[in-house]
Amino acid sequence: xxxxDWIWGFCGGLIIGLAAALYLLINGRVMGASGIxxxxxxxxxxxxxxxxxxxxxxxxxVPAILVLMVGSDDTQLIQSPxxxxxAGLLVGLGTRLANGCTSGHGVCxxxxxxxxxxxxxxxxxxxxxxxxxxxxxxxxxx
Amino acid sequence: MNRxxxxxxxGAMFGIxxxxxxxxxxxxxxxxxxxxxxxxxTLAFVMGGAILPMAVAWRLAxxxxxxxxxxxxxxxxxxxxxxxxxxxxxxxxxxxxLVGLCPGPALASLSWSGAYGLLFLMAMLAGMxxxxxxxxxxxxxxxx
Numbered sequence: 001x002x003x004x005d006w007i008w009g010f011c012g013g014l015i016i017g018l019a020a021a022l023y024l025l026i027n028g029r030v031m032g033a034s035g036i037x038x039x040x041x042x043x044x045x046x047x048x049x050x051x052x053x054x055x056x057x058x059x060x061x062v063p064a065i066l067v068l069m070v071g072s073d074d075t076q077l078i079q080s081p082x083x084x085x086x087a088g089l090l091v092g093l094g095t096r097l098a099n100g101c102t103s104g105h106g107v108c109x110x111x112x113x114x115x116x117x118x119x120x121x122x123x124x125x126x127x128x129x130x131x132x133x134x135x136x137x138x139x140x141x142x
Numbered sequence: 143m144n145r146x147x148x149x150x151x152x153g154a155m156f157g158i159x160x161x162x163x164x165x166x167x168x169x170x171x172x173x174x175x176x177x178x179x180x181x182x183x184t185l186a187f188v189m190g191g192a193i194l195p196m197a198v199a200w201r202l203a204x205x206x207x208x209x210x211x212x213x214x215x216x217x218x219x220x221x222x223x224x225x226x227x228x229x230x231x232x233x234x235x236x237x238x239x240l241v242g243l244c245p246g247p248a249l250a251s252l253s254w255s256g257a258y259g260l261l262f263l264m265a266m267l268a269g270m271x272x273x274x275x276x277x278x279x280x281x282x283x284x285x286x
Binding site for chain 1: 154162163166170184191209219234237239241244250266268272277
């Protein structure tokens with residue numbers, strides 16, 4: 001039998017894919033979280049700022065309501081503040097240099113067999129795996 | 143107006159999908175990256191589930207000239223893999239591994255991830271703010 005986490009993961013994944021499909025077929029845009037936020041931060045997306053803000057309102061607000069109703073068993077971040085800050089800086093800088101993150105390169109790029117999306121995904125998974133190996137198993141700090 | 147409503151709906155579905163799939167839990171994401179520890183393959187199921195509808199959507203988009211609300215579809219990405227794509231992905235992956243958060247889940251879980259979740263978001267926005275300058279610097283170094 002498949003663990004229920006895998007089934008929840010697959011069903012949640014389907015909903016993520018449907019969200020990306022809507023955003024492409026109706027709004028004509030690639031649903032990439034880092035691109036939607038980053039375009040507001042560096043103002044390259046100011047012409048579509050309203051659309052971006054509405055997407056982000058749905059992304060933050062609706063899970064908040066869902067978790068208020070049914071609760072969440074997510075683990076809270078437990079690392080030291082300096083690690084959290086370093087990680088945030090790396091994620092923000094890296095996704096903008098690479099023009100995409102897990103949703104843009106991973107979901108939207110791989111599904112159209114984009115070479116860039118596939119290369120990006122291979123590199124961020126390799127770097128993430130090495131990082132966990134180093135900081136969890138060698139240094140023991142995360 | 144319509145664009146905003148549909149964008150909010152798609153953001154909401156993205157957030158619900160991330161929450162239900164367990165991807166807002168930093169430990170589950172680190173579990174996927176922890177090949178040498180207690181490996182958790184859930185993220186692969188999430189990716190697979192998300193790629194299926196999106197692969198259909200790209201095929202539907204290829205048969206149409208414009209999206210439903212009238213804008214052009216995004217241009218097909220070129221095949222070129224530049225240094226910024228690789229450097230950026232490596233930096234992103236390192237940060238992702240350190241705490242188990244990427245931009246989508248960091249926002250979806252903002253209301254329950256506590257002070258550290260907010261701290262991560264602030265640092266992420268700062269990194270995004272710095273990115274155009276860093277990109278210029280990398281391009282200058284690469285041109286030498």
